[in-house]
Amino acid sequence: MDIKNTKLYKKHEKYLVWTRQKVPLNDFSGLDFLEKLDYEFEKTPNFKPLIKENIKYIAIHHAEIDNGNREYYHWLHKAYFGWDAIGYHFVIGNGKDGLSIDGKIEEGRSLNYQGAHVKSVNHESIGICLVGNMDNYRPTEKQYDSLISLVKKLISKYDIDISNVRGHNEFKGVTKTCPGKMFDLEEFRNMLKE
Numbered sequence: 001m002d003i004k005n006t007k008l009y010k011k012h013e014k015y016l017v018w019t020r021q022k023v024p025l026n027d028f029s030g031l032d033f034l035e036k037l038d039y040e041f042e043k044t045p046n047f048k049p050l051i052k053e054n055i056k057y058i059a060i061h062h063a064e065i066d067n068g069n070r071e072y073y074h075w076l077h078k079a080y081f082g083w084d085a086i087g088y089h090f091v092i093g094n095g096k097d098g099l100s101i102d103g104k105i106e107e108g109r110s111l112n113y114q115g116a117h118v119k120s121v122n123h124e125s126i127g128i129c130l131v132g133n134m135d136n137y138r139p140t141e142k143q144y145d146s147l148i149s150l151v152k153k154l155i156s157k158y159d160i161d162i163s164n165v166r167g168h169n170e171f172k173g174v175t176k177t178c179p180g181k182m183f184d185l186e187e188f189r190n191m192l193k194e
């Protein structure tokens with residue numbers, strides 16, 4: 001799906017403007033955002049717990065748009081999909097347009113809750129999103145380094161097999177290119193072995 005061709009793009013642009021106004025460019029400490037999210041989780045009975053012992057997969061995504069940050073995607077997911085919160089557990093910035101910091105890892109939906117990122121495995125997976133459109137370019141070096149260190153930490157913490165670190169498009173029934181044609185998943189898994 002090319003987001004720019006959708007009817008909702010206007011809404012999307014509106015939220016981009018909103019985010020620019022709301023998120024000071026030099027303050028991504030995020031405390032306020034996570035506090036706000038916690039509040040929303042408490043208010044919303046729809047979130048299902050993510051049972052730690054069940055975590056089997058890590059799913060890598062790209063945003064499919066050039067810029068953004070967790071707060072932006074949070075609002076985007078609410079506006080676009082009517083979800084209650086951002087679907088990803090982590091977002092890694094690319095620094096584009098001052099909306100994110102290159103390589104900075106931001107926490108999204110709490111790992112206490114199932115994400116909304118790969119329908120068939122939300123109950124047993126962690127979702128990580130790279131800001132950018134990796135159909136057109138590779139992740140930035142800093143983004144890639146951050147992704148490797150984050151995934152290494154998660155696979156050791158939750159005892160996840162490297163072969164279960166997958167691109168969104170490697171899950172059954174997925175037809176989209178996510179995490180993008182330029183993201184080499186084999187190369188990435190090899191990096192995790194080092």
Ligand SMILES: [Zn+2]
Binds near residue numbers: 062168178179
């Ligand atoms: Zn995806």
